[in-house]
Amino acid sequence: MFRHQGKSRTLKHNIHLATILSFVAGLVNVTGFLSFKQLTTNVTGHFALFVNDVSHFEFWKGTIYFLYIFSFLFGSFTSAFLLEKFNETKKLNVFALPTLMESLILISIALLSHVTGLLNPDLVVCMLLFSMGLQNSYVTKISNAVVRTTHLTGLFTDLGIELSQLLFPITKLKRNSIKATIKLRVYIIGFFFLGGLAGGFFFSTMNLKLNTLLIGAAILLLSLFYDDFRFWYLTSKRRHVKKQHCQKGPPKQAKKIK
Known part of the structure; x- marks a missing residue:
């Protein structure tokens, strides 16, 4: 799911990736909006508000929207930089790095929400946008720009x-x-919607508030663990089969009858 790239990647791999990450994106988007009344998975609305403030010469007021946009951009840049930097070594699943970073950010926000004095709303929105920039960048890289999970405008256009x-x-x-x-x-849109429903349910009905983000982090970590475990299992199985084949040796040739 995370490891396959290029021609080895199938529709099934993309669907598995899309369902998980779009669900997380939908959950994060609703949680961020219910908490701070700001969209936290895309920057289209923030860009419009930034331009509006600049057009009225309210540059300082528009600074916060610029920071929102920059946070998403910086998240995308960071993810792409890590993938290019560590992909050269071929020693690890490079897509684990931005996924772990995203999970760590979601967990940190949930934990900091219990220390209200340290929780600045604008900072949290920037952190969520940074994490979504991370996600959108690496999912684009993995799927060769086939899968996008953090916003739906382009998806509905293409559909x-x-x-x-x-x-x-x-x-x-x-x-x-x-x-x-x-x-x-359809899978991406459907699971983004389900993620939003789950976010709203856990945030409001279950009263988890920002702890809802822990669910998103858990899904990411479990998916990463499953992907690594499955890769290890299939690799071990192939080695075992190859070892058995080598132990048997080459097939014996039948003696020619004179």
Whole structure:
């Protein structure tokens, strides 16, 4: 799920990745909005507010929206930098680094929420946007820009285009590919929605407040652990089969009858 890249990556891998990360993004988005009345998975709205403040020459007021935008950008930059830096060594699952960072940020915010004197709303929003920038960057890198999980505007645009393509005979040869892409986008949208429902339920109904972010962190860590465990299991299994094959030696050739 996290390790496969390029041609070895399948629709199944992308769906597994999309469902997990879009669910987490939906949960984070609703939790951030209910806590601080700010969107925390994309910067489209923040950019509009920033431009509005600048157009009214309220530069200082617009600074906070600039920081929101920069936090998302810096998260994306950090994730991409780590992937490029450590991908050269090939000694570890490089996608574990930004995933662990994202989990650590979510856990830190939940823990700091119990120490209200240390919890600045604008700082928390910046931290959440940084974590979503991390996620959006590495999921884009893993899936070769096929999967995006932190915002839905582009997804709905692409989904509308692909649904319209199914109505024309010229796309008959590409119909299976288009249907597969539509399926992936529906999964992303659906699980983003479910993540938002879960975030609202745990935040308000269960009264977990910012502790809701711990659920997102737990999902990320469990997914990472499962992916590493599965990789270790399959690798060990292949080594065992190869070892047995080597012990048996090459097949004996039948003696020729003179």
